[in-house]
Amino acid sequence: MVSGNSKRDDGLQLADMIAGAIMSFAPGEDTGCYSTFVKKSEPAYFFKQALIQDIALSTLLRRARSHGQFPMNNLPSTHIQSILNASIPLFRFATGPLYNDNVSKPNVCDFAFGNPHEMPVAGFADALQKWSVPQNKDWFAYKRSEPEAQHVVAQSLRAWRGIEFEPNDIFLTNGAFAALTVALGAILDAGDEVIFNSPPWFFYEQLILAQHAKPVRVRVNAETFDLDLDALDAAITNKTRAIIVNSPNNPTGKMYPVQTLRGLADILEKHSARNGREIFLLSDEAYSRIIFDGRGFTSPTSFYPYSFLIYTYGKTLLTPGQRIGYIALPPNMPQETRAALNPAIFISQLVTGYAFPNALLQHALGDLDKLSIDIEHLQHKRDWLVRELSAMGYQVHSPEGTFYLLPRSPIANDWTFAEKLAAQNIIVLPGQVVEMPGYFRLSLTANDAMITRALAGFAHAIHV
Amino acid sequence: MVSGNSKRDDGLQLADMIAGAIMSFAPGEDTGCYSTFVKKSEPAYFFKQALIQDIALSTLLRRARSHGQFPMNNLPSTHIQSILNASIPLFRFATGPLYNDNVSKPNVCDFAFGNPHEMPVAGFADALQKWSVPQNKDWFAYKRSEPEAQHVVAQSLRAWRGIEFEPNDIFLTNGAFAALTVALGAILDAGDEVIFNSPPWFFYEQLILAQHAKPVRVRVNAETFDLDLDALDAAITNKTRAIIVNSPNNPTGKMYPVQTLRGLADILEKHSARNGREIFLLSDEAYSRIIFDGRGFTSPTSFYPYSFLIYTYGKTLLTPGQRIGYIALPPNMPQETRAALNPAIFISQLVTGYAFPNALLQHALGDLDKLSIDIEHLQHKRDWLVRELSAMGYQVHSPEGTFYLLPRSPIANDWTFAEKLAAQNIIVLPGQVVEMPGYFRLSLTANDAMITRALAGFAHAIHV
Known part of the structure; x- marks a missing residue:
């Protein structure tokens, strides 16, 4: 039996288990181990080289070793190992000392993740309490996509986007993470290729691998952060089944302009026709209500009918532990395609571990859809940090949306x-x-006091 | 755009979409279509022949056709089509007229599924309301398996099973559906074989297919409903990676005896040694707290260390729309195996659409773990129905646990x-x-009034 590990903090536990997994993959000396590991993995990406040169991983490994936590075998499948491999950059940070040795310090200024640093939005707990009271015997019975919740989403999209989505075409999910998993599961066969744009959200690559499909990474324009249409055009093959687009983008804050989206649609139409099957556009719109300066949002789904609109309430409400989001098929998608996707999505949702939102959240959705964190305050924090950091000499652009600033490292x-x-x-x-x-990425979900406290530190760090 | 489908009831919508999917797979005449479909699918099982002879499917297809809902293309992937194929028997019932034309009739006696037919258990809504009040800024932030919830489960298993599970080895999930998905995802490579016992829960086959693995069905003993150890022994190959056991079993109500479980462990150990890798036992214990006559429960995990204990609160609380359950790795599993499984399960949980339970349910788990539906009342309904049905001439055995009776059809x-x-x-x-x-299967979750009303109908049906 394992000794008293249960008393250790959560971050350390995770650090140990991930480090153990890495070691199990390629036992050997610390640094050598990681080099071996990288060679064995997916084609090395530009950013992995930086990791190898770094010693932080070996620190992590030593720490794990000192806890005597080393599995002697590989992970139980090569499949799950491949998914772990793609997660190393994130896990190295999230489970390593840079984050974990600092996050609990007094008065820490934590800009690491899009986590809440203030109490939950007013009205959220009230809505949960109100809708916890059962109104009938089926209140907490098995739920699929509840008609009332589908109606709330369709009405919301109509009010907000001006498009008449059909309630039938709304699939409620456990947030966007589940929506992406379900969408990929509905359309992919083993060996299909899925393109995503880099820089990406943390888990696109892993979700594609999980479906036994092939992730294809395409860099955005390094100057403008806009999609690189030529590179996308060149990356599409006859095995390409989908492309994931995230607007506004985490981490660049870029909202893709109409011209780019029209160009993307042309490319997808051209290749779909050539391939004799549709390339689906998965539009991750998690931040589509986190937009600054009164800008309108143009959905990437607007110009290409074979699109999945994917949304989560986890950003707008900043309650990512209560998971509700959806897939919406747009009304300009041909009826026969929606009719074929409908059961595919339903079944994919079943085999994604029954990825429907909890009954309570579906009952409460009419109230939850009206709530939001204070976007003006978020914009104020953006302006404040951009102004202060720029004055200190940081190069930082002003994002159009999302939670994130992305200054250049000095x-x-x-x-x-x-x-x-x-x-x-x-x-x-x-x-x-x-x-x-x-x-480096800063989350604007940090509170005002953190920002105030951090300014001197930002000013100091750029000059040492 | 699809016309006013949104106004149709949910059952009909689903009927249409599934029927459309079947048609899309093998367009043609109704009966011929289904025969073609069966030939194209997995090796025909004994029970599929019965379906072909039946005309209910063509009724379903005609209904869908009359709504003009026919996709002209196949489902978007052959993978999702294979999962749909395995779901046809269930969908044919759940979306067809036998269920949907009757379920909303006044005074219907609904024994079809393990759904609630009374108001939720006292204390459940109170617990949700109590724990909806945020106690800190992280209350609804991203949650993995929360240490407090892991502790609740470990304490609960200690009190109830007398085994000292490590909190570290508890993985909180969105119910057992997600726990099974996550467990399979953690251990399987494409082409691995997974054995399950028939009669099974509705979705084992689909969950195995979803992992690009091969489902292998083994019948239980037709007389005793006990596991058929000889058949299991013969079904294991060098590709077998796991076996799913469900005790007490849905639908037979059988709780597998110690002698059987010891025999199973011997077989698994023998083949694991021969194969040079462990065959994992996935023990679906969803009904392990729904046991009658004061019997004790012996977990199939007790005798075989390479086991996953899988549990959901959805049966004990009869609130399957609020999804919380877990995987527990038993303390007799070798430490290095647990250390290798730990990150594999964690990562599998991520790529199962972030299959962690909602924050609220994890906060409330200490309270929820103490609640249960009235098992004595369930046992009373079992005894009542067994007595009455037997007196009418039905052949019906008395189940040791679960929600279900399984009388012989006259x-x-x-x-x-x-x-x-x-x-x-x-x-x-x-x-x-x-x-x-x-x-035929009866769910004991039907309420007393339904049972009272149904007795005359049961008596009538056996004599006409």
Whole structure:
């Protein structure tokens, strides 16, 4: 039996288990181990080299070793190992000392993740309490996509987007994570290719691998952060089944313009016709209500009918532990395609571990849809930080939406710069974790007091 | 755009979409279509022949056709089509007229599924309301398996099973559906084989297919409903990676005895040694707290260390729309195996659409774990129905646990007999839907009034 590990904190537990998994994959010396590991993995991406040069992983491994936690065997399947491999950059940060040795310090200024740093939005708990009272015997019975919740979403999209989605075409899910999983599961065969744009959200690659499909990474334009249409055009093959687009984008804050989206639609139509089957556009619109400066949002689904609109309430409400989101098929998708996708999505939802939202959240959705965090306040924090950081000499653009700022790291190694900031009691996400080496990411969900406290530290770090 | 489908009831919508999917797979004449479909599918099982002879499917297809809902293309992937194929027996019932034309009738006696027919258990809504009040800024933030919830489960298993599970080895999931998905995802490579016992729960085959693995069905003993150890022994190959055991079993109500479980462990150990890798035992213990006559429960995990204990609160609380359950790795599993499984399960949980339970349910788990539906009342309903049905001439055994009775159909075709009962305003599940042709399943979650009303109808149906 394992000794008293249960008393250790959660971060350390996770650090140990991930480190154990890495070791199990390629036992050997610390640094050598990781080099071996990278060679064995997917084609090395530009950002992985930075990791190898870094010693933080060996620190992590030593820590795990000191706890005597080393499995002697590989992970139980090569499949799950491949998914772990794709997760290493994130796990290395999330389970390593840079984050875990600092996050619990007093007065830490935590900009690492899009986590809440204030109490939940007013009205959220009230809605849960109100709808916890059962109104009939079926109140907490098995739920699929409840007609009332489908109606709330269709009405919401009509009010907000001006498009008449059919309630039938709304699939309620456990947030966007589940919506993406379900969408991919509904359309992919083993060996199909799925394109995603880099920098990406943390888990696109893993979700594609989980379906036994092939992830294909395409970089956005390095200057404008816009989609690189030529590169996308070149990346599509006769095995391409889907492309994932995230607008506004985490981590760049870029909202793709109408012209780009029209160009993307043309490319997808051309290749779909050539391939004799549709390439689906999975539009991850998690941040589509987190938009600044009064800008309108143009959905990537607007110009291409074979689209899945994917949304989660987890960002708008900043309650990602209560999971509700959806897939919506747009009304300009041909009826026969929607009719074929409808059962496919339903069945995919079943075999994604019954990925329907909890009954309570579906009952409460009419109330929850009306709530939001304070976007003006978020915009104020964006302006405040952009102004202050720029004045200090940081190169930082002003994002059009999302929770994130993405300043350039003043030194080439963003991990090292993040360590400098950590010495100032400031936690940021090194850019290499989100495939943006040479940058660092700040979450605007940090509270005002954190920002106030952090300014001197940001000013200090750029000059040492 | 689809016309006013949104106004149709949910059952009809689903009927249409499934029927459309079947048609899309093999367009043609109704009966011919289904024959073609069966030939194209997995090796025909004994129970599928019964379906082909039946005309109910063509009724379903005609209904869908009359709504003009026919996709012209196949489902978007052959993978999702294979999962749909395995779901046909259930969908044929759940979306067809035998269920849907009757379930909303006044005074219907609905024994079809393990759904609630009384108001939720006292204390459940109170617990949700109490724990909806945020106690800190992280109350509804991203949750993995929360340490407090892991502790509740470990304490609960200690009190109830007398085994000291490590909190670290508890993985909280969105119910047992997600726990099974996550467990399979953690251990399987494409082409691995997974054995399950027939009659099975509705979705084992689909969950195995979803992992690109091969389902292998082994019948239980037709007389005793006990596991057929010789058949299991013969079914294991060098590709077998796991076996799913469900005790007490839905639909037979059988609780596998210690001697059987010891024999199973011997077989698994023998083949694991021969194969040079462990065959994992996935023990679906959803009904392990729904046991009658003061019997103790012996977990199938007790005798075989390479086991996953899988549990859901959805049965004990009869609130399957609020999804919380878990995987527990037993303390007799070697430490290095647990250390290797730990990250595999964690990652599998991520790519199962973030299959962690909602924050609220994890906060409330200490309270929820103490609640239960009234098992004595359930036992009373079992005794009442067994006594009355037996007196009428039905052959029915008394189940040791679960929600279900499984009487023999007085006529060979259980679907036809279910239609006779439907004419008496009684809905039951034809045995062929759960791979038990010649039987029908009754859920004891029906309320007392339903049972009282149904007795005359049961008596009438056996004599016409």
